[in-house]
Amino acid sequence: MANSTRMSLSYRLRQFRNALQSQVAPAEYELVARLLTPAEQRLFLQMPLYDQRHCLDVYQTLVAAGERDEFLLRAALYHDCGKVDDNGRPMALGWYVLATILKRWPALYLIAARFIPAIAIYAEHAARGARMAAAAGCPPEIVETLRHYHDPHPQGRAARLQWADEQH
Secondary structure (H helix, E strand, O other): OOOHHHHOHHHHHHHHHHHHOOOOOHHHHHHHHHHOOHHHHHHHHOOOHHHHHHHHHHHHHHHHOOOOOHHHHHHHHOOOHHHEOOOOOEOOHHHHHHHHHHOOOHHHHHHHHHHOHHHHHHHOHHHHHHHHHHHOOOOHHHHHHHHHOOOOOOOHHHHHHHHHHHOO
């Protein structure tokens, strides 16, 4: 379960500010090209800049922690690809902010996810990302990691991805 710092409003405001200032260096795009298959690169590149930055930060957190599992590191680089809608449009930052704030009130969040398509995409992004990865021909190890990293008690790679994700 996420810690109270991750759920605080001040944390979410810092996240929003960081998203507005997101940048990805050319060397980081080279890293993505070197580590990912062409289909995986498309999953990474279709995400908005702030999600690309976030995924790179999660990847770097895993590397700094000594992680060497190739499937986990590749999954980290596009673990939020499911936030892109079925037409390839990324979730607008305003909806993202609203979804993360609504998560503080689970009942309200679930209601919003039933009636607001952007919130539904956010709520289902792990499963959506797993389906997108499977359709792109990603290895089953990566697909399963993406499918389960938001589970309440993930195991294995999914647990390690969840830990790194919660650092950002």
